[in-house]
Amino acid sequence: MTRLRAQALLLASTLALTPLAASAQAAPPAGYAQRWAGLCANCHGVEGVSSTADTPSLAGMGSFYAATQLFLFRAGRRQNAAMTVVGKSLTDDDLRGFSDLIGQLPAPPAPTGTPDAARMAQGRAIAQRHQCAGCHGADFAGGDQVPRLAGQREEYLKRALLEFKSAQRIGYTNSMNEALSTVEPTELETLAYFLANVR
Amino acid sequence: MQAHGVSLSRVARIAAAAALLGLGVNAWSQAKPEEEPFWAKGRPKGDAAAKMAPVPAFPIPTPADKLPVAKMKLPPGFKAEVYASNILDARGLREGDQGTVFVSSLFVAGKVYAVTNRDGKREVKVIAQDMMLPNGIEFNKGALYVATPKEIVRFDNIEANLDKPPTPVKIYDKLPGDVPHGWKFIKIGPDGKLYVPVGAPCNICEPDDQHARILRMNLDGSNVETVARGVRNSVGFDWDPKTGELWFTDNQRDWLSEDLPNDELNHVTKVGEHFGFPYCHQGDLADPEYGWGKNCSDYTKPAALLGPHAAPLGMRFYTGKMFPAQYQGAIFIARHGPWNRTQKYAADIVVAYPDGKGGIAKVESFMTGLVENNQYLGRPVDLMVMKDGSLLVSDDHNGAVYRISYSR
Numbered sequence: 001m002t003r004l005r006a007q008a009l010l011l012a013s014t015l016a017l018t019p020l021a022a023s024a025q026a027a028p029p030a031g032y033a034q035r036w037a038g039l040c041a042n043c044h045g046v047e048g049v050s051s052t053a054d055t056p057s058l059a060g061m062g063s064f065y066a067a068t069q070l071f072l073f074r075a076g077r078r079q080n081a082a083m084t085v086v087g088k089s090l091t092d093d094d095l096r097g098f099s100d101l102i103g104q105l106p107a108p109p110a111p112t113g114t115p116d117a118a119r120m121a122q123g124r125a126i127a128q129r130h131q132c133a134g135c136h137g138a139d140f141a142g143g144d145q146v147p148r149l150a151g152q153r154e155e156y157l158k159r160a161l162l163e164f165k166s167a168q169r170i171g172y173t174n175s176m177n178e179a180l181s182t183v184e185p186t187e188l189e190t191l192a193y194f195l196a197n198v199r
Numbered sequence: 200m201q202a203h204g205v206s207l208s209r210v211a212r213i214a215a216a217a218a219l220l221g222l223g224v225n226a227w228s229q230a231k232p233e234e235e236p237f238w239a240k241g242r243p244k245g246d247a248a249a250k251m252a253p254v255p256a257f258p259i260p261t262p263a264d265k266l267p268v269a270k271m272k273l274p275p276g277f278k279a280e281v282y283a284s285n286i287l288d289a290r291g292l293r294e295g296d297q298g299t300v301f302v303s304s305l306f307v308a309g310k311v312y313a314v315t316n317r318d319g320k321r322e323v324k325v326i327a328q329d330m331m332l333p334n335g336i337e338f339n340k341g342a343l344y345v346a347t348p349k350e351i352v353r354f355d356n357i358e359a360n361l362d363k364p365p366t367p368v369k370i371y372d373k374l375p376g377d378v379p380h381g382w383k384f385i386k387i388g389p390d391g392k393l394y395v396p397v398g399a400p401c402n403i404c405e406p407d408d409q410h411a412r413i414l415r416m417n418l419d420g421s422n423v424e425t426v427a428r429g430v431r432n433s434v435g436f437d438w439d440p441k442t443g444e445l446w447f448t449d450n451q452r453d454w455l456s457e458d459l460p461n462d463e464l465n466h467v468t469k470v471g472e473h474f475g476f477p478y479c480h481q482g483d484l485a486d487p488e489y490g491w492g493k494n495c496s497d498y499t500k501p502a503a504l505l506g507p508h509a510a511p512l513g514m515r516f517y518t519g520k521m522f523p524a525q526y527q528g529a530i531f532i533a534r535h536g537p538w539n540r541t542q543k544y545a546a547d548i549v550v551a552y553p554d555g556k557g558g559i560a561k562v563e564s565f566m567t568g569l570v571e572n573n574q575y576l577g578r579p580v581d582l583m584v585m586k587d588g589s590l591l592v593s594d595d596h597n598g599a600v601y602r603i604s605y606s607r
Contacts, residue, residue: 064257071258092259131235134242135252144254172255172306173378175236 032097039086040098048105056156060141060148063103068145068172070095078169107141108151115197123194126187130179140198154196161188237379240402241454248454253538256288256307260598267576268601272568276523279566282591282602283314283321289593289600291384292513292583293338297358300583301326301343302593302600303336305382311336311345313361314600326357326364334434335383337393339418346395348381349374351420371420375400375409380432384513384581389443393418396447398432403452403477405489411476413447413467427465429473429498435513435581439553441528444468446502448511448532451480453539460484462509463501464532464551464559472499502551503559508537509545513581513593521588522605528553531565531590533579546575548582548592566592566603 043052048059058066072078073087074095090098127133127140135146142148149157163169164176165188183191235242242248263284271279283300287310291303300314311327327333327345335346343357345367351374352367354360375381380398387393392415399411413427413436426445436447445467451460460480475482475498477489482500485493505511514532529552536546546569554560569577578596585591589604 064254068255068258092262095259131239133249134235134239138246138249143250144252146252175378179236 032101036098036101043082048102049108050153050156053153054156054159055153056160057108057152058102059105059108060151061102061105062143062145062148063099064144065142065147066102067095067099070099072171110199111151111197115193119190119193120197123190124198126183126191127194130183132179132191140195149195150198152196154192157192157195158189161192237401238453240404241452243454247541251539251541256305256595256598258287258307260285260287263599266594266597266599266601267569270568270571270576271566271601273566273603276607277603277605279601279603282600283323284597284599286312286314286323286593286600287598288595289598290334290580290595291336292581292591292593292600293336293343294583294585294591295338295343295358296341298586299358299361300591300600301336301338303334303345305334305595306332306378307595309333311343313357315361324361326354326361327367332378332382335385335395337385337387339387344370344385344393346374346383346385347376348378348383349376351383351385351393351395370418371395371416371423377410382434384434384436386436387418388415388445389438390415391418392416394426394436394445396430396433396436398430399476402454403486403489405477413445424470426470427467427472427474429476429478430465431476435511435532437515437530439528440516440518446514446516446530448505448514449474449476449501450510451508452477452486453508455480455487456507457540457542458507461501461504461507462511464503464505464511464514464530464562465499466502466557468499468557473497474499474501502557503562505532505534505549505562506545508539510535510537511549512579513583515582515584517584517590519584519588519590522590525552526550531582531584533582533592535578535580536570536575543570543573543575546570546578548579 043055044050044058048057050057069078070087070090073083074090136142136149140150161180165180167177170177238253263281266281266284268279268281273279286302288304288308289302290305293301298316302312302314304310309328309330310325311333313324313326315322331347333345333347337344341356343354345352350372351370353370354364354367357364375397377400379400383395385393385395394413394415396413397410399406411430412425413430413433414423415426416423430449432450433447436445438445447465449463449465451462463481465474477486478493479485479490479495479498481504483495485495511532511534514530517526517529517531529550532549532551534545534547534549536543547564548566549562550565551562552560569575575596577594580593580595583591589602592601592603
């Protein structure tokens with residue numbers, strides 16, 4: 001996809017916002033659509049829907065969550081080879097610009113195909129047992145500083161869950177480490193499958 | 200610099216490792232695995248409640264020229280201005296002997312800052328970082344005390360060493376260390392003792408004898424005693440300059456309803472008295488779960504009600520000479536504004552006027568204007584009377600400190 005098309009898509013998505021959302025959140029500062037296309041879109045997808053292994057989709061994430069993660073990368077409090085390098089280069093204005101832009105990406109398309117009903121039921125039960133919806137929402141769409149999980153790439157979800165469980169990844173506090181402390185490793189795979197396919 | 204040998208991530212790793220090994224020992228939280236997060240206990244069913252959760256400070260400070268000073272409404276003659284900006288997660292405020300303003304933070308920044316002021320030119324320095332929720336600070340005889348949920352340390356002769364702070368001296372490390380309501384507000388009383396609250400490690404629960412109280416200790420950490428019990432989460436207190444008695448704000452439980460219970464301003468008249476948590480809220484409301492078989496008349500009632508879920512935090516008796524006479528001896532209280540309420544409000548400063556008989560005659564708005572379209576433009580956390588009589592106010596939402604002054 002060309003850079004021009006990426007900008008057109010972003011522009012279209014901005015225009016499609018409802019007036020309420022538009023007033024609650026300022027338009028991304030000029031220039032960030034272009035920087036997104038050059039710096040982010042290759043891995044995260046032009047519209048924030050990733051087709052790259054181990055790289056999360058950002059479509060449907062709130063700007064607060066995006067800003068928080070960029071801040072943690074920049075501060076060296078979240079580790080990822082590519083994002084640590086990117087994070088170090090970002091100013092406060094960049095954190096706002098990119099996160100505002102991410103917050104305005106259209107929600108990702110609903111998963112296609114028919115998932116395995118038995119695995120989905122198992123995954124839903126695990127999510128219920130461990131109160132995932134308590135923070136991530138009944139529809140797993142997240143909100144404020146909490147990420148959307150629904151429709152995320154399955155292998156990224158699995159890796160993120162493992163990183164939290166092993167405390168390689170820590171947020172502001174250890175709330176996710178604690179939430180996952182009693183989830184069995186085999187259950188993490190089922191949980192990732194469920195969240196990637198839930199609709 | 201690393202303020203003390205244990206960094207934020209290291210503590211979390213140890214805690215998580217302990218949990219993984221099934222040791223069941225977790226210094227961070229009393230919450231059992233598979234329970235909902237501590238703040239969600241008691242949450243009613245339904246979409247409106249499901250969308251509510253505590254929101255941390257935004258991770259980027261607001262630039263000085265975008266701070267909401269023009270939105271602040273004050274009584275005639277008062278003026279608000281930016282004192283210092285670019286202080287991520289600005290929380291507690293203390294003034295040093297030489298005019299340095301110390302600013303604490305919570306888990307977003309994990310830092311303690313010093314704002315120097317030389318000929319009106321202000322500079323923000325980081326004097327400690329990678330600390331775990333270093334919300335509690337106090338200045339005394341040249342030293343800065345810093346309290347995390349677990350321990351209290353002291354940086355000696357700090358104002359002479361802002362660019363190269365000394366290795367802190369540990370004075371106490373036996374606090375429970377919970378994250379829920381574990382962050383501190385600390386202050387030295389007229390008795391020369393350090394007062395340290397230990398909040399309830401929950402929204403609502405039966406606390407053990409380590410929690411839900413205000414402690415005091417000698418400045419070397421010895422002789423710890425309980426000053427007040429039944430205190431859910433106090434993040435602000437001060438002593439009446441006339442009587443020397445302790446007053447404190449206390450944040451009451453969540454989820455009971457949109458409009459109940461009220462948060463409290465309390466007045467301690469005898470050591471060890473009980474202020475009701477978890478049995479009785481706002482002096483007259485028995486808890487629906489823990490209040491059975493209890494009687495509100497058995498607990499000390501609040502001196503004033505400060506609004507449901509309003510989150511009153513820092514408070515100070517006004518002792519300066521700048522403000523009009525009516526404010527002498529009155530209590531300025533910063534209200535952070537609720538997360539646990541559909542309609543946001545507060546995010547302001549109120550003034551409580553003592554009636555001279557141990558109670559409060561009235562509570563009035565002082566600074567308003569920071570709630571628009573059901574969103575916060577800023578969230579006051581702590582306030583402090585400067586030596587010149589002006590009032591400093593911290594705002595963690597914007598990462599800034601404001602100065603409120605008066606002239607006829």
